[in-house]
Amino acid sequence: DAKTTQPTSMDCAEGRAANLPCNHSTISGNEYVYWYRQIHSQGPQYIIHGLKNNETNEMASLIITEDRKSSTLILPHATLRDTAVYYCIVPRTNFGNEKLTFGTGTRLTIIP
Amino acid sequence: DSGVTQTPKHLITATGQRVTLRCSPRSGDLSVYWYQQSLDQGLQFLIQYYNGEERAKGNILERFSAQQFPDLHSELNLSSLELGDSALYFCASSVNVGVKNIQYFGAGTRLSVL
Numbered sequence: 001d002a003k004t005t006q007p008t009s010m011d012c013a014e015g016r017a018a019n020l021p022c023n024h025s026t027i028s029g030n031e032y033v034y035w036y037r038q039i040h041s042q043g044p045q046y047i048i049h050g051l052k053n054n055e056t057n058e059m060a061s062l063i064i065t066e067d068r069k070s071s072t073l074i075l076p077h078a079t080l081r082d083t084a085v086y087y088c089i090v091p092r093t094n095f096g097n098e099k100l101t102f103g104t105g106t107r108l109t110i111i112p
Numbered sequence: 113d114s115g116v117t118q119t120p121k122h123l124i125t126a127t128g129q130r131v132t133l134r135c136s137p138r139s140g141d142l143s144v145y146w147y148q149q150s151l152d153q154g155l156q157f158l159i160q161y162y163n164g165e166e167r168a169k170g171n172i173l174e175r176f177s178a179q180q181f182p183d184l185h186s187e188l189n190l191s192s193l194e195l196g197d198s199a200l201y202f203c204a205s206s207v208n209v210g211v212k213n214i215q216y217f218g219a220g221t222r223l224s225v226l
Contacts, residue, residue: 032212043114043202043217044155091213098206098213099145099168102155 002026002090009107018075020106022088025069033064034091034100035073037084044087044102047073083110115139118203118218126226130191133221137184137205143167144186145206145215146178150199161186193225 005023012018024033035047048055048062050071055062061074075082087105091098115138125131137144146158157170161180172178175193180186190197200222204215 034214038155041200041220041222043116043204043219044215045114046214046216049212049214098143098215099157099160099170100147100155100204100215101157102147104154 002028002031002092004088004090004103006086006088006103006106008104009109011109011111012075012078013111014080015077018078018082018108018110020073020075020086020088020108021070022073023070024088024090027068027090028092029068031090031092033062033068033071034089035060035062036087036089036100036102038087038105039081039084047086078108078110080110080112082108084108114216114218116203116205116216116218118201118221120221121219122222122224124224124226125193127193127195129193129225130189131193131223133188133190133201133203133223135186135188135203135205135218137186137203138207138216141205141207141216142184143206143208143213144180144184145204146172146186146188147202147204147217148199149202149220150196153199155202158188190223195225198223198225 034049036044050062064071085105117136142163158172160168204217
């Protein structure tokens with residue numbers, strides 16, 4: 001997978017927007033950016049993915065820079081239940097092996 | 113609820129034993145993946161099956177094996193267990209393969225080897 005770099009940890013006040021950055025400077029033209037999160041030893045949960053346009057769903061928004069070398073996951077109104085480790089993943093376009101490579105992610109703590 | 117079911121939730125066993133972990137994918141998903149999460153290694157890909165056939169292998173030990181059955185459920189067999197095999201084992205499933213591949217994870221099986 002393309003190498004991704006994320007901050008180790010972040011705090012955010014409850015009710016505020018949480019902005020989680022990710023650098024993926026080696027991303028190729030047809031590779032998607034995926035975000036997953038893991039809440040305390042539960043199974044990882046898919047959040048959102050994108051290619052080049054900004055994306056929004058019921059959970060979050062994904063902003064991808066024009067050069068596609070970085071992205072930001074936005075949780076618009078963070079709640080205590082959003083405390084989790086967030087993973088930014090850019091799987092290689094490799095038909096025949098669709099594994100996800102999880103790095104260390106960003107540990108997001110929502111502060112009451 | 114992701115729709116992926118893993119059983120059992122917890123498993124406690126002794127060194128040298130053999131266990132089987134079971135995964136039922138989401139309805140319609142043809143791909144099943146197994147991941148291991150231990151404290152010192154993070155989430156590691158073990159193996160992928162697609163429609164009954166092995167599709168990709170990660171750093172899966174020779175003592176571990178898996179299969180996917182005609183009804184698409186999958187089993188991960190761990191044998192000659194060692195203390196270091198204690199970990200969370202997650203199964204994921206996806207409907208697609210290739211470029212756009214969203215994986216949905218089960219709640220995991222926590223294996224404790226004593």
